[in-house]
Amino acid sequence: MDRRNFLVSFVKLFFAGLFAAVCSVVFYIFPSRERTQNIRYFYLMDEDSLPRKGVRKVDFEYNGEDRTMGSRVYISASDKELTAFSSVCTHLGCFINWDHNKKEFICPCHGGRYGIDGNVTAGPPPAPLARLPLEIKDGKVYIGMKI
Ligand code: FES
Numbered sequence: 332m333d334r335r336n337f338l339v340s341f342v343k344l345f346f347a348g349l350f351a352a353v354c355s356v357v358f359y360i361f362p363s364r365e366r367t368q369n370i371r372y373f374y375l376m377d378e379d380s381l382p383r384k385g386v387r388k389v390d391f392e393y394n395g396e397d398r399t400m401g402s403r404v405y406i407s408a409s410d411k412e413l414t415a416f417s418s419v420c421t422h423l424g425c426f427i428n429w430d431h432n433k434k435e436f437i438c439p440c441h442g443g444r445y446g447i448d449g450n451v452t453a454g455p456p457p458a459p460l461a462r463l464p465l466e467i468k469d470g471k472v473y474i475g476m477k478i
Pocket residue numbers: 420421422423424425438439440441442443454455456
């Protein structure tokens with residue numbers, strides 16, 4: 332490869348990398364409408380069954396693209412708010428459990444711990460538990476899932 336071909340290749344590679352970087356920034360700043368539209372709501376429970384205080388585990392089924400799926404969420408009720416947390420640990424994806432005595436979520440895999448507000452209190456999880464959208468309509472509670 333002579334010097335001229337090397338420079339032409341280098342310039343092409345530079346602009347391809349620059350284009351990829353600019354696209355990444357644009358997609359980060361302006362997420363596609365499709366991603367935000369993929370949340371579907373599924374029946375979770377009757378409103379009367381919501382916990383008044385503390386945490387309740389809820390197993391439920393929903394219709395995915397081609398089959399019925401099972402999932403688990405934790406509904407946390409405090410004086411201030413009602414929150415639905417994903418049961419998936421943010422470290423490596425194990426399923427967490429709620430410990431009623433210690434009043435915290437515990438991950439059995441690597442000892443990750445989360446408070447009742449979903450924030451990390453100990454261990455390796457890099458982020459709080461994911462919050463899932465809740466909707467209450469006509470006495471029924473629905474949970475939003477990205478499908
Ligand atoms: S997967 Fe939960 S702490 Fe590692």
